Amino acid sequence: MTTQFSNPFKPGAGHMPPYLAGRGDEEAQFRKLLTQTEILENLVLTGLRGVGKTVLLETFKPIAIQEKWLWVGTDLSEAVSLNEANLALRIITDLAVVTSTFSLKSGEKVGVGFGTEPKDILQPVNFAFLSNMYEQQPGMVADKLKHVLEFAWSLVSHTDRKGIVFAYDEAQNLSDNAPKDQYPLSILLDVFQSIQRKGVPFMLALTGLPTLFPKLVDARTFAERMFRVVSLQKLGRKDTIDAISNPVKASNCPIAFNNTSIEAIADLSGGYPYFIQFICREVYDIWIQRHDTGEELGIPIIEITRKLDTDFFAGRWAKATDRQRELMWVVSLLENCDEEFSVQEIVAKGDLVLSKAFTSSHANQILSTLASAGLIYKNRHGKYMFAVPLMADFVRRQADSGGSSAIPFD
Structure with a gap:
């Protein structure tokens, strides 16, 4: 019975993964x-x-x-x-x-x-x-x-x-x-x-x-x-794939990822070790249950993404006011949203997508507050970044699903 199999993946703060890749x-x-x-x-x-x-x-x-x-x-x-x-x-x-x-x-x-x-x-x-x-x-x-x-x-x-x-x-x-x-x-x-x-x-x-x-x-x-x-940066593609596939091989799991599954998990995780552990654990828990009932196996990307949003992002998102969420939505529309961005870029993009744009001073004030809340951080060169990986993707999903009344939807 596959239900007796122990899931090798261990998401959590500081939990040792079954395989440490790329360090x-x-x-x-x-x-x-x-x-x-x-x-x-x-x-x-x-x-x-x-x-x-x-x-x-x-x-x-x-x-x-x-x-x-x-x-x-x-x-x-x-x-x-x-x-x-x-x-x-x-x-x-x-x-x-x-x-x-x-x-x-x-x-x-x-x-x-x-x-x-x-x-x-x-x-x-x-x-x-x-x-x-x-x-x-x-x-x-x-x-x-x-x-x-x-x-x-x-x-x-x-x-x-x-x-x-x-x-x-x-x-x-x-x-x-x-x-x-x-x-x-x-x-x-x-x-x-x-x-x-x-x-x-x-x-x-x-x-x-x-x-x-x-x-x-x-x-x-x-x-x-x-x-x-x-x-520490996110893992490269090869190390990401190793972090996904090696624990399964080492644990003699009766169900194995195929190449399509591995690539899908690698894309969804963005190469971040915590997300790799989270997604793989969810996939295996679901697969083990479905395998025993004879159901077709696949990666339920929508369901896992929704659970990741609830478990990892929602608590941080709840700390932000409507106007702060609006600014983060503007940031999520920047091409460099997952890298460094500047106040000037936020103001320029806000002028294009908002009816009530941000001034430089107001954007600086909001970014400072978001930094105190652990959502944004400022580096020594005066540029900003999301403090949480893949946060921009989450913010866009909130906009697409009507997740905040402060974010304008078309």
């Missing part, structure tokens, strides 16, 4: 960063939602461990950005995962020099130990963090580990808050640049939306020289 170049760049004895470059991994940033970061972890690096990290929630103390708590919490394997003699005076030797097992260097060290150290948050990190290296340096990778996903959530005199993003950059200059091999690996790197540079201009930026 060999990115892996090679990360491996090169791991060869550093003195950290001159850290990693920034960026891309739109659905391109596989989280998945790729997870595949880097076993590589780093195999190359004799320790690995700590998690998602950076917006709470970390509230204040500098939260950032310090986050780093100390993560660092304690690796230092808790070390111990010192109870009551021993702790030095920060790199000559400190791990002592007999009496007092574990756990979170409580590091947190107390942080609180007892005089100075600003940055001074306290540097002290704790340098002490941690004084322990790790006596092992066969080359250093520690501090890996943080969703790093675009981290930002400074000047009105409240809180600068957690700047503190992160200052601290790691400082200890790296002292020879401490603690490397940052940050992933996030394309807004991440401009935020880093805005916080500290030296960040431009501190990071190697790896931008």
Whole structure:
């Protein structure tokens, strides 16, 4: 019975796909960063939602461990950005995962020099130990963090580990808050640049939306020289086909995609890994049910597209006002809607298709609001892009189906 077959495809945020296609170049760049004895470059991994940033970061972890690096990290929630103390708590919490394997003699005076030797097992260097060290150290948050990190290296340096990778996903959530005199993003950059200059091999690996790197540079201009930026793009045609067909071959599925099906899924997915997983999973769930009843198999493109719209796009679309949706509809009509576009292009196209066009200032204002909602992002060259892949196709479908009263229909 094919109903006993386990569907190999796994759509979801950060879920490891059954086959990771087309990321060999990115892996090679990360491996090169791991060869550093003195950290001159850290990693920034960026891309739109659905391109596989989280998945790729997870595949880097076993590589780093195999190359004799320790690995700590998690998602950076917006709470970390509230204040500098939260950032310090986050780093100390993560660092304690690796230092808790070390111990010192109870009551021993702790030095920060790199000559400190791990002592007999009496007092574990756990979170409580590091947190107390942080609180007892005089100075600003940055001074306290540097002290704790340098002490941690004084322990790790006596092992066969080359250093520690501090890996943080969703790093675009981290930002400074000047009105409240809180600068957690700047503190992160200052601290790691400082200890790296002292020879401490603690490397940052940050992933996030394309807004991440401009935020880093805005916080500290030296960040431009501190990071190697790896931008994930959608998969090429061959890699897309491999991502569709290889999991089926590996799982010995009783139903296989033919070439026509593969090409149709590749077209519908646009080459984005999340959409490949989503569409393939839906297709297989439907096929398995129909196969057992003897029904004819085919790819229900309309039904899958409707489900994708509901599951992936609708929540984001609901955040927009009618006028914001109208602007996105204008963008969706541009030839370069899936690439970079400018305010001038929006205004010019709006003059042609709208009875009430946008002025440049109004378009800028709406784009800024859409950026805050995670629908648009602005790059460092003053151009804009949809922050969600295939969003333009979705917007046009809304217009074709009467999905918004704000969008003019003919």
